[in-house]
Amino acid sequence: MTATSGVSNKAKTGIVGLDNVLVGGLVRNRLYLLEGSPGTGKTTVALQFLLDGARLGERTLYITLSETDEELRDGAASHGWELDDSITIFEVIPPESLLDANQQQTLLYSSDLELGETTRQIFDAVDRVKPTRIVLDSLSEIRLLAGSSLRYRRQILALKHYFARHATTVLMLDDLTADSLDKTVHSVAHGVIRLEELAPDYGAQRRRLRVIKYRGQHFRGGHHDYTIERGGVQVFPRLVSLEHKTGFHRERLVSGIEQLDTLLGGGIEKGSSTLVLGPAGTGKSIFTLQYVLAAAARGESAAVFVFDEELGLLFERTRQLGFDLGGLRASGQLLIEQIDAAELSPGEFAHKVRALVDEHAVKTVVIDSLNGYQAAMPQENSLVLHVHELLQYLNRQGATSFLTVAQHGLVGDTQTPVDVTYLADTVILLRYFEAAGRVRRAISVVKKRAGVHEDTIREYRIGRSGLSIGSPLVGFQGVLRGIPTFVGDETELDVNGAHEPAP
Structure with a gap:
């Protein structure tokens, strides 16, 4: 496919995101198919297409074979739209004689008469209104009246040629209730858009669309x-x-x-991604929020997306550590949002992140945690691809990103639910370890693409004064396994039998 030299010859759909997918909209004076099961939003898309035309002063026509005028206006009202005289709604109503059993023809099937009468009514409406944009809803009715695939194809071709002579952009709707495997219109239409609805095991339904075909035009696939x-x-x-x-x-x-x-060799590079791994309770969120505070100190804005923790609890918990998240939020330096993975699709989440980076010049982004992000994904492979594109986008915008991943298990053999360590530029590993009857925490940097870093393991504590990190644990072996062996000098132990970090 090759892109056209410009988009001035395209009719916008009235949906910004869809126009972006179509790289400008629908080429004018062509016939398009919008298909999808009932409830996927075909009528809503069609109304937005006509409303955008009306906004530009174009004459528009909605030909309905399945819904009544009242139903369409009620549906529009539910979105806050009023269908005025700029949009003509034409109901195709079969003649009364065809509905009367006593008037049924015996030598000619009533469907033949009704199909011909339906086509005549459509042509009369177009001649009368002379519209620039037309919506035909729906093809299922015409398919049933045609009876056979051959007659159905001929009827669609007749409609296409008629509309072409009148220089109109036509959007035909198909609810796939008559024959979902029938691809007759696919070969006739200039472009085909399919709407889909998915029902996950838990949470709200997910909807997605795909441009199946667009002759001679570039579009965003997938x-x-x-x-x-x-x-x-x-x-x-x-x-x-x-x-x-x-x-x-x-x-x-x-x-x-x-x-x-x-420990990080002088700091983290701007425009890089950092992954903080560790079991539950090791303080992954605290580490990422430390960089949010540092961004605020530099006068920059930061965005935090919380999947797992209730915001009120997070604010109270961090306030006790000396983190004034509420004050940063009130000043506008912190944009923090609670994300419900059961209600939000991955595409919508990526859109939220991008909007904050573009509109508010956010330079520090925290996603806490990737486990919650994974819950919004249908499968792990998709998660890795989504995270890759999101991190690469943030990096290219000069935004520094931080992701947390909660590992399964507390000490010893811990498991990561999804391996994205190869995507991140820096990987920080947090661990519990037991020493002399006490549970301790250790931090190490296992990967850093830009520059050198310490290969040591340091102990850290989280207290009322916040985060404190000690000197390297030179007297222990097996810290990362959770049950270390002390091999150093006894003078390196504090009174409680454990290495004492620097305050």
């Missing part, structure tokens, strides 16, 4: 998530990181904790 809310359909185009490149000066960002910055 599936794109969308939602139906008051105000219409909102489409979230699949994020392609290569399309978003910006130049920025790379520099090292410090956390505000000297020992942590030393």
Whole structure:
């Protein structure tokens, strides 16, 4: 496929995300097919298509064979739209003689008469209104009246040629109730858009669309998530990181904790991604929030997306550690949002992140945690691809991203639910270990693409003064296994029998 020289010859659909997928909209004076099962939002998309035309002063026509005028207006009202005289609604009603059993023809099937009468009514309406945009709802009725695939194809071709002579852009709707395997219109239409609805085992339904065909035009392939809310359909185009490149000066960002910055070889590079791994309760969120505080100290804005913890509890818990998240939120430096994985699709989440980065110049992004993000994904392979594109996009915008992953198990053999360590530029590993009857926490940096880092293991504590990190644990072996062996000098132990970190 080749892209056209411009988009001035395209009719926008009235849905920003869909126009983005179609790279400008629908080429004018062509016939298109919008198909999907009942409830996928075909009528809503069709109304938005006509409303956008009416906004531009174009004459529009909605030909309905399945819904009544009242039903269409009620549906529009539910979105806050009023269908005025700029949109003509034409109901195709079979003549009364065809509904009267006493008037049925014996030598000619009534379906033949009704199909011919239906076509005549459609042609008369187009001649009378002379519209620029037409919606025909739905093809299932015409398919049933045609009876055979041959007659159905001929009827569609007749409609196509008639509409072409009148220079109209036509959107035909098909609810796939008559024959979902019939591809007759696919070969006739200039473009085909399919709407799908998925029902996960738990949570709200997920909707996605795909452009199956678009003759001679470039478009964004693959599936794109969308939602139906008051105000219409909102489409979230699949994020392609290569399309978003910006130049920025790379520099090292410090956390505000000297020992942590030393462990990381001087800090974390701007425009890089950091993955914080560890069992539940090791303080993964605290480590990422430390960089949020550091961003605020530099006068930058930060965004935090919380999947697992209730915001009120997070604010109270961190306040006791000296983190004033509420104050940062009130000042506008912190944009924090609770994410419900059961209600949000991955495409919509990526759209939220991108909107904050683009509109609020956010330079620090925290996703806590990837376990919650995974719950929004249908399968693990999709999660890795989504995370890859999202991290690459953030990196190219000069935003520094932090992700947390909760590992299964507490000590010893811990398991990671999904391996994305190869995607991150820096990987920080947090561990519990037991020493002299006490549970301790240890931190190590196992990967850093840019520059060198310490290969030591340090103990850290989380107290009322926040996060404190000690000197390297040189007297222990097996810390990462959870049950270390002390091989150092006894003078290195504190009174409780464990290595004492620096305050």
